[in-house]
Amino acid sequence: MVNARAMIAGVALLATTGASAAEPAAARLALSERLSWGPRGDEPIMASGDPVAALAVPINAPLPPAAAQTIAGLRISREPMANLVMGMVERRRQINAMTDPDAKAAADKAWQGDMADLYREVQTRDILRALYSPAQLGEQLTWFWANHFSVHAPKREIRAMLGGWDETLRAHALGKFRDLLAATVTQPAMLQYLDNDQNAAGHINENYAREIMELHTLGVGSGYSQKDVQELARILTGVGVRLSPDAPHLPPDKAPLYIRNGLFEFNPQRHDFGDKVLLGQQIHGQGWGEVRRAIDILASQPATRAHISRKLALFLLGHDPSPALLGAMTAEWQASDGTIARVVAVILRSDEFRASLGQGFKDPTHYVLSAVRYAYGGRVIRNADPIINWLRRMDEAPYGRETPDGWPLDAAAWTGPGQMETRFEIAKAIGNGSAGLFKAREPGGTDEPAFPQLQNALWYGGLDHTIGAQTKAVLDRAASSPQWNMLLLASPEFMRR
Amino acid sequence: MLDRRTVLNGAGMAGLSLLGGRVMAAPAASGTRFLLVFLRGAYDAANVVAPAGNTFYHEARPTIALAAPDPVNPQAALPLDADWSLHPALRDSIAPLWQARQIAFVPFAGTDDMSRSHFETQDTIEMGQPIQGQRQYGSGFVGRLAGVLNAGGKGGGNGTIAFSDTLPLVMRGGPMIPNLALGGNGKPPIDDSETAMIATMYRGQRLGTVDLDAAVHTGFAARDTVWHTIDDEMKAAGRGAIAARGFEAAAQRIGLVMRDRYNLAFVDVGGWDTHVNQGGATGQLAGRIGELGRGLAAYAAALGPDAWRQTVVVVVSEFGRTFRENGNRGTDHGHGSIYWVMGGAVAGGRMVGPQSRIAPETLNQNRDLPVLTDYRALIGGLWQRQYGLNQAQLAKIFPQVSPARLNLI
Numbered sequence: 001m002v003n004a005r006a007m008i009a010g011v012a013l014l015a016t017t018g019a020s021a022a023e024p025a026a027a028r029l030a031l032s033e034r035l036s037w038g039p040r041g042d043e044p045i046m047a048s049g050d051p052v053a054a055l056a057v058p059i060n061a062p063l064p065p066a067a068a069q070t071i072a073g074l075r076i077s078r079e080p081m082a083n084l085v086m087g088m089v090e091r092r093r094q095i096n097a098m099t100d101p102d103a104k105a106a107a108d109k110a111w112q113g114d115m116a117d118l119y120r121e122v123q124t125r126d127i128l129r130a131l132y133s134p135a136q137l138g139e140q141l142t143w144f145w146a147n148h149f150s151v152h153a154p155k156r157e158i159r160a161m162l163g164g165w166d167e168t169l170r171a172h173a174l175g176k177f178r179d180l181l182a183a184t185v186t187q188p189a190m191l192q193y194l195d196n197d198q199n200a201a202g203h204i205n206e207n208y209a210r211e212i213m214e215l216h217t218l219g220v221g222s223g224y225s226q227k228d229v230q231e232l233a234r235i236l237t238g239v240g241v242r243l244s245p246d247a248p249h250l251p252p253d254k255a256p257l258y259i260r261n262g263l264f265e266f267n268p269q270r271h272d273f274g275d276k277v278l279l280g281q282q283i284h285g286q287g288w289g290e291v292r293r294a295i296d297i298l299a300s301q302p303a304t305r306a307h308i309s310r311k312l313a314l315f316l317l318g319h320d321p322s323p324a325l326l327g328a329m330t331a332e333w334q335a336s337d338g339t340i341a342r343v344v345a346v347i348l349r350s351d352e353f354r355a356s357l358g359q360g361f362k363d364p365t366h367y368v369l370s371a372v373r374y375a376y377g378g379r380v381i382r383n384a385d386p387i388i389n390w391l392r393r394m395d396e397a398p399y400g401r402e403t404p405d406g407w408p409l410d411a412a413a414w415t416g417p418g419q420m421e422t423r424f425e426i427a428k429a430i431g432n433g434s435a436g437l438f439k440a441r442e443p444g445g446t447d448e449p450a451f452p453q454l455q456n457a458l459w460y461g462g463l464d465h466t467i468g469a470q471t472k473a474v475l476d477r478a479a480s481s482p483q484w485n486m487l488l489l490a491s492p493e494f495m496r497r
Numbered sequence: 498m499l500d501r502r503t504v505l506n507g508a509g510m511a512g513l514s515l516l517g518g519r520v521m522a523a524p525a526a527s528g529t530r531f532l533l534v535f536l537r538g539a540y541d542a543a544n545v546v547a548p549a550g551n552t553f554y555h556e557a558r559p560t561i562a563l564a565a566p567d568p569v570n571p572q573a574a575l576p577l578d579a580d581w582s583l584h585p586a587l588r589d590s591i592a593p594l595w596q597a598r599q600i601a602f603v604p605f606a607g608t609d610d611m612s613r614s615h616f617e618t619q620d621t622i623e624m625g626q627p628i629q630g631q632r633q634y635g636s637g638f639v640g641r642l643a644g645v646l647n648a649g650g651k652g653g654g655n656g657t658i659a660f661s662d663t664l665p666l667v668m669r670g671g672p673m674i675p676n677l678a679l680g681g682n683g684k685p686p687i688d689d690s691e692t693a694m695i696a697t698m699y700r701g702q703r704l705g706t707v708d709l710d711a712a713v714h715t716g717f718a719a720r721d722t723v724w725h726t727i728d729d730e731m732k733a734a735g736r737g738a739i740a741a742r743g744f745e746a747a748a749q750r751i752g753l754v755m756r757d758r759y760n761l762a763f764v765d766v767g768g769w770d771t772h773v774n775q776g777g778a779t780g781q782l783a784g785r786i787g788e789l790g791r792g793l794a795a796y797a798a799a800l801g802p803d804a805w806r807q808t809v810v811v812v813v814s815e816f817g818r819t820f821r822e823n824g825n826r827g828t829d830h831g832h833g834s835i836y837w838v839m840g841g842a843v844a845g846g847r848m849v850g851p852q853s854r855i856a857p858e859t860l861n862q863n864r865d866l867p868v869l870t871d872y873r874a875l876i877g878g879l880w881q882r883q884y885g886l887n888q889a890q891l892a893k894i895f896p897q898v899s900p901a902r903l904n905l906i
Contacts, residue, residue: 198825220614416663416676417674
């Protein structure tokens with residue numbers, strides 16, 4: 001009988017499995033679990049190697065044809081985001097003007113249904129990419145940035161805007177932080193979410209300015225003042241969203257300063273042209289150039305490097321980095337002009353990274369995605385609705401966080417008794433059968449037969465060696481194959497990353 | 498009461514259900530009960546308990562202020578005392594409790610955290626530790642109360658629960674406390690034998706400092722307890738007795754399980770960050786506060802008169818909002834808030850704690866309400882009387898706090 005307490009340490013876990021081949025299997029499995037959304041069930045555990053190689057896979061590497069085809073068929077892939085949003089806004093205007101109550105209610109219902117569909121589409125696309133993209137680490141970092149720059153889908157027209165938002169984050173996920181930050185400042189989803197489209201000279205709304213400093217760049221308590229927040233809010237006046245194709249009427253002196261790109265606009269008529277002082281630096285009132293200047297100042301602050309580096313490490317290690325590792329990351333940040341891939345590489349090469357493997361706890365997203373990758377490997381799901389529903393139940397729905405701080409990255413947020421109980425119910429849903437993952441979404445669509453065969457290539461390729469004796473004894477008592485599946489997916493070993 | 502592990506091993510060997518039935522249920526609730534309600538997002542206190550007779554209030558809020566009390570205007574605020582009035586959306590839920598002297602409001606309440614950050618200040622409140630000096634992250638004040646009550650043999654800690662999707666910071670750092678979102682009505686899908694098998698896999702399992710074994714047991718026990726309580730109630734009263742949805746439904750269930758099973762609980766309610774178009778007598782905030790009021794009234798009704806007399810509910814929020822409305826008919830992050838204290842035995846029907854005249858020159862930083870009653874002193878003073886805590890016990894829960902003597906109970 002294995003001592004259960006000894007099993008918690010990764011080293012002890014290896015020692016208890018006995019077989020000499022098991023040691024590398026456990027270590028390689030843990031590495032694969034960390035660098036991807038979970039090892040695939042149709043492949044033996046990947047060969048061990050330099051973890052930094054995971055960063056070299058292009059973020060837009062092609063998906064398997066079935067996944068690419070599903071994505072290509074989505075409305076968000078076929079129509080530009082700005083058109084989708086303006087169409088929904090125009091329809092809303094027409095519905096509001098309708099006088100017949102029954103017709104109005106029916107039109108409203110259809111509109112709500114279309115908004116829900118657009119939201120579901122973007123979640124589906126994200127899930128398909130996470131499950132099947134060869135750029136697994138890049139996909140994890142895309143999730144990280146969507147969480148760092150968290151937006152809440154149900155607010156205003158954001159559900160229709162997410163199709164552009166996730167593409168923007170993915171494109172910059174491994175690039176320069178300054179460019180990523182700058183890209184978020186012109187995204188309508190962010191500007192609506194944090195109310196900056198309402199921020200104008202004489203009608204200051206400081207919500208976005210505060211969260212940029214507190215959450216997106218410097219971090220709370222890093223020394224900026226309420227006055228800095230107010231100054232940044234003034235700089236951001238006129239940065240907004242235009243939901244119609246026409247341009248505003250501007251006086252001749254302001255017209256040349258107007259900027260429009262899709263739904264994004266910088267409206268000089270709404271901008272406060274006074275001079276500002278941000279973090280001790282003078283910014284001359286000039287329009288959009290002030291925003292670019294402010295982004296440069298914020299992205300180059302030592303507090304920003306420290307804050308973002310620490311958070312990246314927390315995500316990739318599962319715990320706070322040591323001062324030495326943090327120092328190495330911020331040094332690399334400076335040397336690489338804030339190149340995210342280079343800063344991440346410092347983590348991946350560290351001893352702390354090696355030591356952390358297998359010691360982390362999967363958050364709900366990692367848990368569900370790893371279970372589906374394990375159960376079905378490269379067989380592409382036809383319907384992501386069950387996954388969306390599971391994530392919602394575990395309180396980590398994509399773009400479902402109400403507050404701009406994003407979902408917590410520390411394990412303690414996900415190990416509570418209620419979380420564990422819900423997770424077991426989802427283990428049962430996944431283990432029991434296809435759970436609707438292969439049922440076409442169109443009415444009357446067929447449900448392809450599918451069953452989660454967990455004793456697969458990954459299991460026999462080494463996963464079985466990582467299961468402790470206590471869990472094995474319970475698995476041996478399973479009354480059926482679905483129950484065996486449920487138990488394995490509910491086991492403490494499967495929660496680790 | 499049997500030791501948890503004894504129950505587990507004994508039942509396991511006998512081949513019985515380990516956690517099915519009520520073996521693992523928390524002890525029946527009795528005696529004093531406490532519910533903390535956290536309005537996350539900073540509710541605009543000054544438009545819910547409003548100084549509606551104050552001229553400056555109307556100047557500061559030209560589009561969103563509530564009309565001063567007026568018996569013939571159903572949109573007008575409802576009079577509380579000479580200075581304060583209640584939002585009309587609370588007419589049928591909270592106003593009757595005020596008449597019955599079962600709710601008190603504590604204006605100018607909050608923290609000394611001036612960050613005006615939702616997250617920073619929520620964390621500050623939940624930790625309940627002095628913000629100067631070294632703080633113990635991961636330790637919340639309700640968690641510490643549960644620890645003190647357990648250690649003192651007063652019970653309570655075992656009957657503690659968070660009604661939320663994840664375990665909030667305020668409940669951490671003490672004994673293992675379950676969390677449960679009160680969503681569906683369905684029977685739990687994991688049956689008794691599967692529950693036992695899962696529990697066996699987690700025997701002795703830890704993740705760093707987290708005791709996964711205890712978490713799994715506590716989670717199953719809470720699930721069974723809540724499921725049986727609600728199921729019994731539904732069988733007894735018919736489905737119509739359970740409100741359909743939203744906070745009202747959740748609050749009613751919390752009342753049921755706190756009547757029978759749990760005596761120290763937490764629930765949070767979001768959606769208060771009204772920067773834009775917050776509305777006045779009707780609109781965004783009115784809808785939200787109306788639902789909160791109906792929920793708290795349903796909670797009191799579900800407890801029943803006996804348990805309600807032994808219950809104290811405190812409603813807090815991280816900070817108040819700017820006293821002046823912003824350019825978007827909303828309000829921005831401010832400072833002082835107004836907290837609620839309610840219960841069958843609360844000395845209510847009054848505004849409690851020190852007050853300041855509200856005028857441009859008395860605003861904090863010319864922006865928002867000052868804080869004159871610290872939330873730690875408020876809740877510390879309340880708990881000292883409610884639970885009969887001594888100084889050392891109180892100091893464990895709220896270090897370096899002098900409890901406020903507000904005679905709320």
